[in-house]
Amino acid sequence: MPLEKLSESRAFGGVQGVYRHASEATGTDMTFAVYVPPHEEGTRLPVLWYLSGLTCTHANVMDKGEYRRACAEHGVILIASDTSPRGEGVPDDASWDFGQGAGFYVDATEEPWAANFRMKRYVEDELPALVAAEFPVADLTRQSIFGHSMGGHGALTIALRNEGRFRSVSAFAPIASPLNCPWGEKALGGYLGADKAAWRSYDACALINDGARVDELLVDQGEADGFLAEQLKPELLAAACERAGIPLTLRMQAGYDHSYLFILTFMADHVAWHAERLKK
Amino acid sequence: MPLEKLSESRAFGGVQGVYRHASEATGTDMTFAVYVPPHEEGTRLPVLWYLSGLTCTHANVMDKGEYRRACAEHGVILIASDTSPRGEGVPDDASWDFGQGAGFYVDATEEPWAANFRMKRYVEDELPALVAAEFPVADLTRQSIFGHSMGGHGALTIALRNEGRFRSVSAFAPIASPLNCPWGEKALGGYLGADKAAWRSYDACALINDGARVDELLVDQGEADGFLAEQLKPELLAAACERAGIPLTLRMQAGYDHSYLFILTFMADHVAWHAERLKK
Numbered sequence: 001m002p003l004e005k006l007s008e009s010r011a012f013g014g015v016q017g018v019y020r021h022a023s024e025a026t027g028t029d030m031t032f033a034v035y036v037p038p039h040e041e042g043t044r045l046p047v048l049w050y051l052s053g054l055t056c057t058h059a060n061v062m063d064k065g066e067y068r069r070a071c072a073e074h075g076v077i078l079i080a081s082d083t084s085p086r087g088e089g090v091p092d093d094a095s096w097d098f099g100q101g102a103g104f105y106v107d108a109t110e111e112p113w114a115a116n117f118r119m120k121r122y123v124e125d126e127l128p129a130l131v132a133a134e135f136p137v138a139d140l141t142r143q144s145i146f147g148h149s150m151g152g153h154g155a156l157t158i159a160l161r162n163e164g165r166f167r168s169v170s171a172f173a174p175i176a177s178p179l180n181c182p183w184g185e186k187a188l189g190g191y192l193g194a195d196k197a198a199w200r201s202y203d204a205c206a207l208i209n210d211g212a213r214v215d216e217l218l219v220d221q222g223e224a225d226g227f228l229a230e231q232l233k234p235e236l237l238a239a240a241c242e243r244a245g246i247p248l249t250l251r252m253q254a255g256y257d258h259s260y261l262f263i264l265t266f267m268a269d270h271v272a273w274h275a276e277r278l279k280k
Numbered sequence: 281m282p283l284e285k286l287s288e289s290r291a292f293g294g295v296q297g298v299y300r301h302a303s304e305a306t307g308t309d310m311t312f313a314v315y316v317p318p319h320e321e322g323t324r325l326p327v328l329w330y331l332s333g334l335t336c337t338h339a340n341v342m343d344k345g346e347y348r349r350a351c352a353e354h355g356v357i358l359i360a361s362d363t364s365p366r367g368e369g370v371p372d373d374a375s376w377d378f379g380q381g382a383g384f385y386v387d388a389t390e391e392p393w394a395a396n397f398r399m400k401r402y403v404e405d406e407l408p409a410l411v412a413a414e415f416p417v418a419d420l421t422r423q424s425i426f427g428h429s430m431g432g433h434g435a436l437t438i439a440l441r442n443e444g445r446f447r448s449v450s451a452f453a454p455i456a457s458p459l460n461c462p463w464g465e466k467a468l469g470g471y472l473g474a475d476k477a478a479w480r481s482y483d484a485c486a487l488i489n490d491g492a493r494v495d496e497l498l499v500d501q502g503e504a505d506g507f508l509a510e511q512l513k514p515e516l517l518a519a520a521c522e523r524a525g526i527p528l529t530l531r532m533q534a535g536y537d538h539s540y541l542f543i544l545t546f547m548a549d550h551v552a553w554h555a556e557r558l559k560k
Contacts, residue, residue: 010504011541066346068544224290261291264348 003134006031012072013038016062021130025122026085027115032127033058033080036137037072044139046167046278047131048271050080051123051147051154054183055101057082061148066264067271074275077138079131081123083150085116097183098190104178105154106202108191117191120202124158144274148172148263149232150183152219156204156237160212168277170218170270172263173225176237177205183231205240216247218273220266222256283414286311292352293318296342301410305402306365307395312407313338313360316417317352324419326447326558327411328551330360331403331427331434334463335381337362341428346544347551354555357418359411361403363430365396377463378470384458385434386482388471397471400482404438424554428452428543429507430463432499436484436517440492448557450498450550452543453505456517457485463511485520496527498553500546502536 006018014037023030039045048071050061058080061067071078084103091112093099103119132140144167147155152174159169178184179199188199200206221234228234234250241248256262286298294317303310319325328351330341338360341347351358364383371392373379383399412420424447427435432454439449458464459479468479480486501514508514514530521528536542 009537009539009541010502010535010545012545016541063344063540066349066544068541069346069548222290255290257289259289260343261289261296261348264346265290265292268349 003130011035012068014068014072016068018058018062023085023122023126025118025126028085028087028090030082030085030122030127031058032082033062034131034135035062035068035071035078036135037068037075037077039075039137043137045075045077045137046142046144046275047077047079047138047140048274048278049123049143049145049155050078051105051145051151052080052083053147053149053151054083054097056151057101060260061263064260064264065267067267070268070271074271076271076275076278077135078271079127081127084119090116093190098186102150102187104150104187104191104202105158106188106191109198110191110193113191120158123154124162142167142278144168144278146170146172146270146274147174149227149258150175153178153204156217157202157207159214160204160207161201163213166214167280168216168218168274169214170273172219172266172270173221173227173232173258174204174219174234174237175231176233177203179203179206180236181231181233205236208240208244208246213244214246216249217241218249218270220251220253220262220270222253222258222262224255225258225262227258283410291315292348294348294352296348298338298342303365303402303406305398305406308365308367308370310362310365310402310407311338312362313342314411314415315342315348315351315358316415317348317355317357319355319417323417325355325357325417326422326424326555327357327359327418327420328554328558329403329423329425329435330358331385331425331431332360332363333427333429333431334363334377336431337381340540341543344540344544345547347547350548350551354551356551356555356558357415358551359407361407364399370396373470378466382430382467384430384467384471384482385438386468386471389478390471390473393471400438403434404442422447422558424448424558426450426452426550426554427454429512429538430455433458433484436497437482437487439494440484440487441481443493446494447560448496448498448554449494450553452499452546452550453501453507453512453538454484454499454514454517455511456513457483459483459486460516461511461513485516488520488524488526493524494526496529497521498529498550500531500533500542500550502533502538502542504535505538505542507538
């Protein structure tokens, strides 16, 4: 798996890099961003995976997420992937919430998506293996994961399906239950077909109800988020966690919307929270 | 001067806004960004003006500059303007370092630029008057100014031409002397004509050599900046300050390039440095 370096720049004493590789999972080139904080040569650092929301590439959180100061302070690597395969020859849809930019972190089974839209396999298996091989500074025995909106859904479901892999999981304004919102209906219906039994392993609430567990959850949610009531529904996650006995810290943030200005406000909090658990 | 609100979002307890107005100086609509940090109602806050570099709009530093945490901590308003007039009917040039996105903070006298490219008047006079009228929270008796590259040039020259207006001035990788670099030759030659006497009030080193003064200067410059030797030339600014007895803190930053990853690394330092002087 050769890795092409697209850029590397110094930031807060570390290096913000962007890399591209040919993905077996998606059958396309995939681009991702890695921030490696300053560190003594030979030390290995824990890894925090960030999954982005609808329409985003690796670049949105890299440009707007304001994570580097906190990652440098805590000695944590942050890796941001793309949200779907892209490019000519890859199926797409005219809408912004389905197709390219909207992979939903699933392995599609429906045509024409099944050949390329395999973001579960990409994020769960291929990208970690690539990072392990190409970034010896990354200590993958210490991993955590978080994300925003569709990426919050991705972080929660990946952590729930892989019990014990992550030290911690958190989310900004996650889609709590794709089974119960228009974004989820459209995306999971399109990628996985009409049988909703197949959707359950891509729904944080259904996974919890079906027995999956994580030690605890941290979720920030803006109260002025225009998607709150119809799409995000943190109350469903709260109910599932309550029934399952999973400690959920759900912080409703007055006045905050769904934008990066919400994410960046609470980014350092989340990085610090993960760092504490990554260093135990 | 009616002001149109394009967006307002909460960030770090304050409000990041974007506004548009019809500019008399440029004869076009102009868009600018204002971050107002959290504050008690009725208090008035000092203002830090940020001027951006070539190709930028108000949005680049707003998206990538990572200034809000520091502005919230120190109680400072940050305002970012555009770098030129824009739009259909506004003259432009095919190159990225002249015309739209490259106003150089001058009032053009050459055709076809003279009608719209009046960024000196816009940034020095019109925008401050608009802010004074429309943002009662802004205390314009306490102002500072900084910028990056072409915007560093703008900050230095505006402060030098308006002795006593600003409590402090700093820059990231400024164009130290447009009289002595290809970017400056092209832009000032194009906007002001061949007579270099007319360029001197738009050249920080010439202004200092001609007697203009500021109390002190803070400049950060990346050593891995690809524009350092040919375009930026901080050594010319250092020599001018040395001759004039202006205390210059010039910090050469090993490994840093010309990108926002350089700016954002040192942004909080600059905001804190200005805040200290704004609160005296």
